[in-house]
């Protein structure tokens with residue numbers, strides 16, 4: 001089987017991706033500095049339940065959105081750190097280089113496409129195992145060990 005040799009990124013490609021990461025970070029609406037208190041809006045006295053529940057709904061949406069952004073911001077920081085040690089674009093699993101096209105689409109990717117697919121396969125296998133366990137269909141293998 002011929003494996004396609006992926007070359008390390010050129011300086012120009014690295015710079016393109018670094019700028020992309022920086023601009024993505026800038027585009028995040030919430031910074032990590034946003035306090036929870038900025039989100040929980042207090043309603044004036046006498047607000048009815050509907051208003052209250054709308055506010056709760058909006059707040060929980062905002063919180064979820066913010067959490068996702070904080071998570072993404074951390075991923076971006078992690079990726080930017082890899083530039084400092086010249087490991088950006090290297091698969092964290094098999095240490096081969098991730099293709100430029102993949103990084104362009106997902107600059108925070110830290111797995112090459114092969115490892116990513118493996119990880120996803122494993123994830124769905126685990127899911128199936130969990131499912132069958134919950135259905136009580138797990139076969140007892142202890143007897144086969146003897």
Ligand SMILES: [Zn+2]
Pocket residue numbers: 091092093094095096111112113114115116
């Ligand atoms: Zn890999």
